[in-house]
Amino acid sequence: MSTLLEVRGLSTVYHTSEGPVRAVDGVDLTVGRGEILGVVGESGSGKTTLVMSLMRLVKPPGRILKGSEMLLDGEDLFRLPRSAMPARRGRDLALIPQSAMHALNPVIPVDRQVAEAITAHGEARSKAALRTARDRLREVGISPERCHAYPHELSGGMRQRCVIAMAVANEPKLVIADEPVSGLDVVVQARILRLISELRESRGLSMILVSHDLTTVAKICDRIMVMYAGRIVEAGETRTVFEKPLHPYTRALVEAIPQVRGPRQTLRAIPGGPPDLNHLPPGCNFQPRCPAAFADCKVVDPSLEEAEPGKKVACLLYHEDERKLEA
Amino acid sequence: MAQYALVLLVALSLNFAIPRLAPGTPIDYLVPSEQVATITPEQRERVLAQFGLEKPLLEQYWLYLAGIVQGDLGYSTQQGRPVVDMLLERLPWTLVLVGGAIALSLVIGAGAGFLSAARRGGQTEVGGLVFFMFLDSMPPFWIGMLLLVLFSGYLQILPVFGALPLTGAGGGFGLTFEVAQRLLLPLLTLTLVRAGWLFLVARSSLAGELSEDYIVMAEAKGLSRRRVVGHGVRNALLPLVTAVAVEAGTVVGGATVVETVFSYPGLGRLIYESVLSRDYPVLQGAFLLLAVGVIAANLLADLLYPVIDPRVRAEGAR
Structure with missing residues (x-):
């Protein structure tokens, strides 16, 4: 599988009254053609900032730091002038935003909103764009007679479908979905996830799917990255992350998934809350909440390194092993 | 209805x-x-x-x-003339003045307000905000008097008084010019006063819309900045329609002061004269006309909402 997107050292800083805060801190990631990469983390872990950074839609006081690279088909989008970005958005990179419920303009019929995405990228005749838009809407399961509806006349699931149709309208190279199923009931969630898988099959969609819900991500992603306090703490194939989580945080996340089958258990939660980015703990960011922490964790800030083939983790537990092997 | x-x-x-x-x-x-x-x-x-x-x-x-x-509002106690005739004589002058001021202040105030919201945080934007807030806080008579002193007193390029030339009215183009000249200052005064308010309404309304999620989506699908802002403007119009409807009422009140300052022969000036002479039938007639005006403006706004916002349409149908 050839590489479509390669992000290196992406850092995004928010300037606050208490000083700069790194919401995304040195993130590396790659997405192959036709691959779906999942990014998981609790709220406040920097997921949405990561998404907005990749779209280059970070608003002041936020700023993408110099030295961050985002190579899409070998071209660094962060080096393009700001004015060149509108032409890229929607065509190279498309967004399915968080709270897609509100992502539609309430006063414009949905087919015209999809058509607008098409005319913005070259299709000059609005009639033809409208026809294409209706085809796209049908593809995501909106019946032709509902195409001319206003957003408030559609259900949450249908609005989400419209947003997806809008995102894929121009056959983008990469789709970035930020919590595409949050706020929908489980049945609709399952349908939307199936729709995304179908689109991936039929169009060879490449995608980054961001969610706080590990199970959502696990259903359709090839690889998973776990984010904590703006950093990637573990990355690997979906199966290995699930079956053999390495980082204590990932392990806690997997254990926190309620089991329907098997003996009754009390739900396990992770003690504490996400760290205050203004006052990060010394050493490892997860160390204060970590059941496996030891003395070095308060001193050494672990970097993301390969622990086993195809599996990276940022935890001293595994870096220690490496050191022992070296000795 | x-x-x-x-x-x-x-x-x-x-x-x-x-x-x-x-x-x-x-x-x-x-x-x-x-x-x-x-x-x-x-x-x-x-x-x-x-x-x-x-x-x-x-x-x-x-x-x-x-x-x-039957169109009978009684007779003036001071002049003995039918009140209806007196009102109709003044009405066109006020309509031209107030209608012109509403239209102009809408274009200037709302236009600048939208522009300001679209460029939030910039230097020009702060200057604009200060200027229009200043206008909004100024009493109309004070602005009127300043303009009067500047253009008629100091520069002496515009007439001080009335709406029609006192001598040699003539006709045709010359008359139109004279009337326009006399309309200019009261119109400018009312426009400036109302533009401040509309600026603030338009600005805060659009600024609110621009932080909505659908704006992020509009940006993400690759629209130019202008079209992204256009999405917001479409939604920011509703409060503006309300503001103009409210204004249609208050502007007539404001016209009383401005018409008095400029001795302009509109309804507002008639109200002022009638108050001084305790001409109750005329006052009653004038108030009636104002009430009808305010009600008509609100009705018009109510009819406009569904055109602008499909959600209102749905509520109406229910």
Whole structure:
């Protein structure tokens, strides 16, 4: 599988009254053609900032730091002038935003909103764009007679479908979905996830799917990255992350998934809350909440390194092993 | 619609009731004050009968409503002319002034407000905000007097007074020019005063819309900045329509002050003159006209909402 997107050292800083805060801190990631990469983390872990950074839609006081690279088909989008970005958005990179419920303009019929995405990228005749838009809407399961509806006349699931149709309208190279199923009931969630898988099959969609819900991500992603306090703490194939989580945080996340089958258990939660980015703990960011922490964790800030083939983790537990092997 | 009819009836009734609830008797203002103590009961009866004030209240009310339907608002106590004629004579001047001011202030105020919201945080934006907030806080008579002093007193390029030239009115183009010249300052005053308010409404409305999620989506699908802002403007129009409807009422009040400062022969000036001379029938007629104007403006706004916002349309259909 050839590489479509390669992000290196992406850092995004928010300037606050208490000083700069790194919401995304040195993130590396790659997405192959036709691959779906999942990014998981609790709220406040920097997921949405990561998404907005990749779209280059970070608003002041936020700023993408110099030295961050985002190579899409070998071209660094962060080096393009700001004015060149509108032409890229929607065509190279498309967004399915968080709270897609509100992502539609309430006063414009949905087919015209999809058509607008098409005319913005070259299709000059609005009639033809409208026809294409209706085809796209049908593809995501909106019946032709509902195409001319206003957003408030559609259900949450249908609005989400419209947003997806809008995102894929121009056959983008990469789709970035930020919590595409949050706020929908489980049945609709399952349908939307199936729709995304179908689109991936039929169009060879490449995608980054961001969610706080590990199970959502696990259903359709090839690889998973776990984010904590703006950093990637573990990355690997979906199966290995699930079956053999390495980082204590990932392990806690997997254990926190309620089991329907098997003996009754009390739900396990992770003690504490996400760290205050203004006052990060010394050493490892997860160390204060970590059941496996030891003395070095308060001193050494672990970097993301390969622990086993195809599996990276940022935890001293595994870096220690490496050191022992070296000795 | 039924609501508006009801509001209109209430306005008519209040208009009928207020002068009758006021302290004193009609004689106090119908008869010159130095003669009130000396008139005979017969004279008193005759004066009351002349204005139909000797009849029972309910009959007076009925005659009042019937009169309105027939376009009869009574007679001025000072000039003896039909009130309707006096109002109609003044109405065009006020319509030109107020209508022009609303249109101009909408274009200038809302235009600048939208621009300011689209460029939030920039330097020009802060300057604009300060300027329009300053305008919004200025009393109309003060702006009017400043303009008067500047253009008519100091620069002496515009006439000070009235709406028509006092001498040699002539006709055709010359007259139009003279009238336009005299309209300019009161129009400018009213426009400036109202533009400040509309600027603030438009700015805050669009700024709110631009932080909505659908704006992020509009950006993410690759629209140019102009079209992204366009998405917001479409949604920011609703509060503006409301503001203009409210304004249509208050601008007439503002016109009283401005018309007085510039001795402009509109309705506002008529109200001012009638207050001074205690000409109740004329005041009553003028207030009635203002009430109808405000109600009509609100009706128009209500009819416009569904055109602008499909969600209102849905509620109306329910």
